[in-house]
Amino acid sequence: MHKSRPHLLLVDDEASIREPLGKYLERQGFRVTDAASASTARSALLSYDIDMVLLDIMMPGEDGLSLCRHIAAHEGPPVILLTAKSEETDRIIGLEIGADDYVIKPFSPRELVARIKAVLRRISSGAPKPERVGQSFSFDGWTLNTTEQTLFDPKGVLVPLSSGEFRMLEALVERAGHILTRDQLLDLTRGREGGPFDRAIDNQVSRLRRKIEHDPKDPQHIKTIWGGGYRFSTAVTRL
Amino acid sequence: MTSSRTFRLWPRSLYGQILLVAGSALLLAQCVNAAMLLSGARTRAVAEASVMVVSRVANQLERSERMGGASAAPFMAIGDAAGNDRPNRRRNVTITVDDSALNVPRAEYQDDMSIRAQEFLRQGEIALSDVRISAVSLNALPPALRDPQIRRWQDGRFRQSARKMPNTAVLLSGRLPNGQWLHAAGLVRASDRASMIALVLQTFTLFVAVMVPLALVARRIARPLEDLTRRVRRVGVAEDPEPMERAGPDDVQQLIVAFNAMQARVSNLLGEKDVMLGAIGHDLKTPLAALRVRIESVDDDEEREKMASTIDEMVTILDDILTLARLGKSGEPMQSVDIGAMVETVVSDFAQARFETSDLRVVAHIRPVLIRRALRNLIGNAIAYGKHAALVVREEGGMIFVDIDDDGPGIDPDMAESMFEPFVRAERSRSRSTGGSGLGLTISRAIARAHGGDVVLRNRAEGGLRATMSFKL
Numbered sequence: 001m002h003k004s005r006p007h008l009l010l011v012d013d014e015a016s017i018r019e020p021l022g023k024y025l026e027r028q029g030f031r032v033t034d035a036a037s038a039s040t041a042r043s044a045l046l047s048y049d050i051d052m053v054l055l056d057i058m059m060p061g062e063d064g065l066s067l068c069r070h071i072a073a074h075e076g077p078p079v080i081l082l083t084a085k086s087e088e089t090d091r092i093i094g095l096e097i098g099a100d101d102y103v104i105k106p107f108s109p110r111e112l113v114a115r116i117k118a119v120l121r122r123i124s125s126g127a128p129k130p131e132r133v134g135q136s137f138s139f140d141g142w143t144l145n146t147t148e149q150t151l152f153d154p155k156g157v158l159v160p161l162s163s164g165e166f167r168m169l170e171a172l173v174e175r176a177g178h179i180l181t182r183d184q185l186l187d188l189t190r191g192r193e194g195g196p197f198d199r200a201i202d203n204q205v206s207r208l209r210r211k212i213e214h215d216p217k218d219p220q221h222i223k224t225i226w227g228g229g230y231r232f233s234t235a236v237t238r239l
Numbered sequence: 240m241t242s243s244r245t246f247r248l249w250p251r252s253l254y255g256q257i258l259l260v261a262g263s264a265l266l267l268a269q270c271v272n273a274a275m276l277l278s279g280a281r282t283r284a285v286a287e288a289s290v291m292v293v294s295r296v297a298n299q300l301e302r303s304e305r306m307g308g309a310s311a312a313p314f315m316a317i318g319d320a321a322g323n324d325r326p327n328r329r330r331n332v333t334i335t336v337d338d339s340a341l342n343v344p345r346a347e348y349q350d351d352m353s354i355r356a357q358e359f360l361r362q363g364e365i366a367l368s369d370v371r372i373s374a375v376s377l378n379a380l381p382p383a384l385r386d387p388q389i390r391r392w393q394d395g396r397f398r399q400s401a402r403k404m405p406n407t408a409v410l411l412s413g414r415l416p417n418g419q420w421l422h423a424a425g426l427v428r429a430s431d432r433a434s435m436i437a438l439v440l441q442t443f444t445l446f447v448a449v450m451v452p453l454a455l456v457a458r459r460i461a462r463p464l465e466d467l468t469r470r471v472r473r474v475g476v477a478e479d480p481e482p483m484e485r486a487g488p489d490d491v492q493q494l495i496v497a498f499n500a501m502q503a504r505v506s507n508l509l510g511e512k513d514v515m516l517g518a519i520g521h522d523l524k525t526p527l528a529a530l531r532v533r534i535e536s537v538d539d540d541e542e543r544e545k546m547a548s549t550i551d552e553m554v555t556i557l558d559d560i561l562t563l564a565r566l567g568k569s570g571e572p573m574q575s576v577d578i579g580a581m582v583e584t585v586v587s588d589f590a591q592a593r594f595e596t597s598d599l600r601v602v603a604h605i606r607p608v609l610i611r612r613a614l615r616n617l618i619g620n621a622i623a624y625g626k627h628a629a630l631v632v633r634e635e636g637g638m639i640f641v642d643i644d645d646d647g648p649g650i651d652p653d654m655a656e657s658m659f660e661p662f663v664r665a666e667r668s669r670s671r672s673t674g675g676s677g678l679g680l681t682i683s684r685a686i687a688r689a690h691g692g693d694v695v696l697r698n699r700a701e702g703g704l705r706a707t708m709s710f711k712l
Binding site for chain 1: 521525554583588611
């Protein structure tokens with residue numbers, strides 16, 4: 001962390017959340033400025049050196065998504081969205097317009113702090129923000145969209161994947177042609193949930209094969225390399 | 240519902256019934272009509288033949304009287320008739336003179352014609368008494384009368400009017416002044432074919448003239464009714480459809496107007512309910528979110544965890560209520576989805592669930608987030624009440640069926656339907672031990688029904704409960 005007390009801007013129209021959350025975050029070692037509306041937040045962004053914005057989506061007047069878009073467009077500080085809706089579409093929109101992460105209300109303040117720290121750590125380590133906008137791959141007629149976490153077969157049929165399977169396929173496809181050992185795959189696919197698949201790489205692969213291979217017994221896409229691991233053997237195009 | 244596919248004589252639809260009843264009534268009327276027409280035609284033909292026979296007999300007797308002996312002349316005619324086949328235009332009546340009367344059954348007498356013939360002959364001062372006309376079968380005639388008639392027919396002179404050899408003849412018998420009997424016979428030429436053609440034409444015209452307009456009217460009634468039925472089924476299920484256009488006769492139009500008004504009311508009520516539930520959901524979530532933040536100041540870890548899980552539970556219930564409220568207007572688009580892959584993905588989230596038909600590849604057009612949610616609820620129930628869940632997916636008749644079997648105690652069959660009511664739980668003594676909002680089955684069924692299917696619960700013969708969720712391909 002580049003500062004001992006990172007400066008957070010908390011934007012929420014509900015005082016009943018803003019006030020206790022601000023106190024909690026201050027106890028956790030952050031400096032907190034709060035704003036009850038998007039316009040107040042805009043002036044705060046100009047007045048202070050803000051390290052991160054915690055942004056409520058549903059606000060009267062200008063809403064959180066619009067402010068988030070504005071911040072992202074001006075290369076402002078990272079944004080974590082506080083959203084009341086748990087429908088998948090909201091999450092995707094939020095991440096597509098440049099938010100770094102999101103929590104669903106009511107959230108555990110501890111989890112929020114963990115997310116804040118994770119994002120700050122990533123920023124200070126200079127790691128690029130995971131590129132989520134419009135990232136998709138195509139292989140043999142299939143389309144893998146990493147933003148929406150969707151896989152479509154050559155006929156345009158949605159083939160649902162679990163998040164573990166999705167990360168596995170994403171890891172393989174991104175490194176198509178390279179052999180990935182089970183350890184590498186484990187590292188690449190361990191999501192923030194930790195995942196139930198410490199020993200389940202092989203299971204995961206066989207489930208994936210059932211979903212994407214024409215004949216799972218004679219896989220054309222995900223090949224097993226003896227003594228090595230797995231390799232994605234079909235030509236992949238970035239879209 | 241397989242019986243509805245078998246052929247039925249009695250149609251079930253209004254349209255079919257109206258047409259069938261009207262058609263049958265017309266057909267019956269036409270049959271009576273035809274019978275009357277045919278008998279009238281026969282009466283007329285007998286009368287025609289009688290006139291022909293009477294005038295021929297009168298002629299012959301007049302001529303023989305002029306030539307002298309009242310008794311000799313008819314024998315010439317008989318000789319002619321029986322022997323040489325001299326062409327004679329007027330010989331379509333055969334006359335014989337005999338010593339005795341012919342024996343004709345009473346039923347064949349044509350009393351009316353007999354009286355008229357006797358009167359005609361008397362006015363012409365022709366001496367022939369006891370005149371009797373009867374319509375007899377050709378075969379019943381004595382050969383002397385019959386055979387010349389058959390030969391004449393076979394000459395082909397009369398064939399233009401009818402194809403078939405007539406089988407009826409008019410027989411005139413009368414007593415000559417010398418006491419002998421005169422018999423004269425002529426064929427009854429009923430033109431059956433012409434009258435049948437007329438009858439068929441008439442029937443056809445009648446059917447067209449009645450059935451076509453009737454069909455149009457019945458359709459004008461039935462069409463809007465069908466449309467109405469379809470719409471009534473969808474009221475409150477699908478997104479608000481356009482109001483129905485007025486069509487059909489006034490009575491039906493009034494029904495449509497009333498339906499549109501009802502649909503608008505229902506839609507308003509549902510809309511209000513959704514707004515209300517949405518507002519409750521949102522307005523309750525904000526204080527819950529605030530509470531969730533505030534409980535972090537509770538130092539007792541155990542106490543704080545319990546508070547957090549109570550809040551989580553309330554949020555789950557709110558989310559379920561909101562899902563139910565918004566179900567009719569889901570923003571999620573319909574999508575072609577690999578059902579096998581989807582079920583497998585859902586199952587993989589549950590350690591105690593097993594998917595037994597993972598090789599199945601079948602594609603359905605659904606809202607995947609909703610269907611997944613319905614499946615998760617059902618699997619969650621199976622695991623909560625049993626220990627394990629086993630899933631089987633099958634495709635039958637354009638529908639997908641997902642069986643979710645558990646190894647729990649099953650349910651009281653009488654309770655099977657009420658389980659779908661909101662906030663009803665299967666556990667009797669255990670109070671909410673399985674958690675959840677009590678809306679899981681309600682939501683699953685609502686989702687399945689929005690996809691043209693359903694959820695049903697049935698105890699398995701081998702123990703445990705089977706929940707079957709279906710939806711359209």
